[in-house]
Every structure is written in structure tokens, then in C-alpha cells.
Amino acid sequence: MDRIIAAEVYNRICELGSLSAAARALGMSRPMVSRYLEQMEKWAGARLIHRSTRRLTLTPAGEKTLQKTRNLARLSQEIEGQTQRNTPAGVLRVACAHFTAMQLISPILPDFLARYPQLRLELDINNHPVSLVGERIDVAIRITDNPEPGAIARRLGECRSVLCAAPAYLQQRGTPDTLAALADHNCLHYSHFAGQAWHFSDAQGESHSVAVQGNLSAGISSLLLDAALAGCGIAMLPWLEAQHGLESGALVPLLAGYQPKSLGVYGLYLSRDYQPGALHLFLDEVQNRLISPHT
Incomplete structure (x- = not known):
């Protein structure tokens, strides 16, 4: 042997x-x-x-x-x-959620795979965290405040969110001018967060929370985006998800004096000693995507 x-x-x-x-x-x-x-x-x-x-x-x-x-x-x-380090090869198994796959990984794939033709990426797309050991995952990309204990967590950047709604919804229901006013609106929830509360910080850095309710919750942010674009309610969306709608005017940002709480984006893996050669190259690409989202 x-x-x-x-x-x-x-x-x-x-x-x-x-x-x-x-x-x-x-x-x-x-x-x-x-x-x-x-x-x-x-x-x-x-x-x-x-x-x-x-x-x-x-x-x-x-x-x-x-x-x-x-x-x-x-x-x-x-x-x-x-x-x-120069010619990574073999298989790199990556676990991530739907948003991460579409907004952080999909944009980097063409150039990354072209540069490393001997490498094969296997994406396990699941909105619930998977076991790195049980599923033989090399690295998981997770958006969280609390990386799981026992794993090595490399912080890649942050996921910023924006509070927004379609002009048609605001014309019908009015535009909230305070956090408390959100209680009178149909708020579209991300179902994986515990409790139906949205968290913000003001210009002085003080934290604020407001309980919200609405007739739709989903574990996929792109579905909430579609519902917001259709005028169904107010949504707190990842900025990368809402960017096109905001720039085109299809979505309107709300409550400019309050910034929705950001979450960290982490690459999680189990050991410093056993890493495919492509692991850090891949994490570097995801990090660059977060730093320069337009490239």
C-alpha cells in the first residue's frame, strides 16, 4: 500500500x-x-x-x-x-444556495473554466446547508452571520441587501416613510430567517428591528424578486439580485436613512491540510466577484 x-x-x-x-x-x-x-x-x-x-x-x-x-x-x-497552483485539475465539489449559484458563481464560470480546462466543478445547489463530510463537499459558499463551528471559514466579502418595491405597489399602498410604517404593508419574507423581523442600522450606526408580515414567503430570493417586480409587496432583497430592477426603475429603493443588515459571505472547508489545488483559486474568484460585481 x-x-x-x-x-x-x-x-x-x-x-x-x-x-x-x-x-x-x-x-x-x-x-x-x-x-x-x-x-x-x-x-x-x-x-x-x-x-x-x-x-x-x-x-x-x-x-x-x-x-x-x-x-x-x-x-x-x-x-x-x-x-x-498553475494547472489545477480534477474535481472541485462546491455546495451553495440558489442565489449564490446564480449571482456569485454563474458570472465567473466561463472565464474560470476556460483558464483551467482540466478542472471540473460539481455544484451542489441546496438552500439548506449540507454536511461537508457526508456529501464529500470540498468547499461550501454560505451567506451567514454564524459560520458553522468545526469548519475553517474564509470571509470573502459581504452580501448587502436593499428594501424596495415596484412603483405600482407604492402608488396603490403608499410609500412608507418610517420603519414602523412597514407594519401596514405587505412584506415579502425570506423564509429561512428565524422570525419575521427585518433588521437595519441608521446613519449613526444604531441597530433597529421591525416585525413584518405579508402573504408570501420563499426560500429563493429570485422568487421574491419576481413578486416584488409584479407589484405584490415590499421585499428586502440582496443588492445583486435587485440591481437591474433598481437601475431600470422597475424597483424603487425605500427608507434611504436605514441600511438593511449585511451578512458575511464565507468559503467553508474542513481542513487546511487537504485541499484540491483549485480551492483557493475558486474562492479568489468569488471574492473578486463580490468586490467588483460589474466585472
């Missing part, structure tokens, strides 16, 4: 605390992972892991071996990375 692969498997077992989790993360069968662990113990000449029904614990020899296998993995990646 390949000792470098055996070291990689051992590192994953230690990192995830389970042979089954390591098998899922590496795309191997559990018996294969067990065989690589046995190979590592033969190589080290000592028992490396105490196995029990509840958890795995490292022996003193296992602790020392882990330090060495991590160094071996880094050295292997440095050698491999000299080529991969």
Missing part, C-alpha cells in the same frame, strides 16, 4: 475522530480505511489508536506519529502544489 495515502488516511481519522467519517470524506470504503490504518501501525511498529464503541483515542505513539504524518502531508502538498 502507498504509505503517503496511508498517512493521509491516518490524518483524516485523527481529524474526524471516526473511521467511518474518514471513509466518507475520502470516498473510500470503511474496510479500506481500516487496512490503511493497519498499514500505518505496521509502519510505525506500534499501536496508534485505541478503539472503543464510543470514540477513538490516540496512544502516545499515535500522537508522535500524527505529528510526522502531518508534516509528510504538508511536504507532499507543497510538491504537488507547485504544479496544481
Whole structure:
């Protein structure tokens, strides 16, 4: 058996605390992972892991071996990375929500794939967070205030929102001039946020919240955009989603003195030691999209 692969498997077992989790993360069968662990113990000449029904614990020899296998993995990646940084290849599995796929990833795809023809992207588009280990995801792009614990979170930028409505709706229902006035309007909700409250900051940086209600909620912002354009109500939309409607006059921004709360955009992955060569190149592209949305 390949000792470098055996070291990689051992590192994953230690990192995830389970042979089954390591098998899922590496795309191997559990018996294969067990065989690589046995190979590592033969190589080290000592028992490396105490196995029990509840958890795995490292022996003193296992602790020392882990330090060495991590160094071996880094050295292997440095050698491999000299080529991969210039010509990444293979598969990069990316998890994201519908908005992220359409507004952040879709615009960068033509140039990115043309520059790296040996790379294949697999997008798992799901508006509910997926397990990075269970679904064998290399990186997830998430818009959140609270990146999940246990993952490495690289902040790529922020997702700004705008409060807006169609002129036809405002002509019929009037234009709100205070946050409190939103309670008298049909507000189109994003259903994945807990509670039906919208959060703002004023020019002095003070936070404000207002409870809202309406006859439509959806987990896809593009549907809320379509409803707002059709005059169904007031929506809080990602600026990238609403941009065209605002610039064309099909949507009107509201309550200029209050800025809807922004959320962070993060690239989440499980380990600094096991990354496809394209991972950081891909995250760089998403970050550039957030910095320069018109390019």
C-alpha cells in the first residue's frame, strides 16, 4: 500500500475522530480505511489508536506519529502544489444556495473554466446547508452571520441587501416613510430567517428591528424578486439580485436613512491540510466577484 495515502488516511481519522467519517470524506470504503490504518501501525511498529464503541483515542505513539504524518502531508502538498497552483485539475465539489449559484458563481464560470480546462466543478445547489463530510463537499459558499463551528471559514466579502418595491405597489399602498410604517404593508419574507423581523442600522450606526408580515414567503430570493417586480409587496432583497430592477426603475429603493443588515459571505472547508489545488483559486474568484460585481 502507498504509505503517503496511508498517512493521509491516518490524518483524516485523527481529524474526524471516526473511521467511518474518514471513509466518507475520502470516498473510500470503511474496510479500506481500516487496512490503511493497519498499514500505518505496521509502519510505525506500534499501536496508534485505541478503539472503543464510543470514540477513538490516540496512544502516545499515535500522537508522535500524527505529528510526522502531518508534516509528510504538508511536504507532499507543497510538491504537488507547485504544479496544481498553475494547472489545477480534477474535481472541485462546491455546495451553495440558489442565489449564490446564480449571482456569485454563474458570472465567473466561463472565464474560470476556460483558464483551467482540466478542472471540473460539481455544484451542489441546496438552500439548506449540507454536511461537508457526508456529501464529500470540498468547499461550501454560505451567506451567514454564524459560520458553522468545526469548519475553517474564509470571509470573502459581504452580501448587502436593499428594501424596495415596484412603483405600482407604492402608488396603490403608499410609500412608507418610517420603519414602523412597514407594519401596514405587505412584506415579502425570506423564509429561512428565524422570525419575521427585518433588521437595519441608521446613519449613526444604531441597530433597529421591525416585525413584518405579508402573504408570501420563499426560500429563493429570485422568487421574491419576481413578486416584488409584479407589484405584490415590499421585499428586502440582496443588492445583486435587485440591481437591474433598481437601475431600470422597475424597483424603487425605500427608507434611504436605514441600511438593511449585511451578512458575511464565507468559503467553508474542513481542513487546511487537504485541499484540491483549485480551492483557493475558486474562492479568489468569488471574492473578486463580490468586490467588483460589474466585472
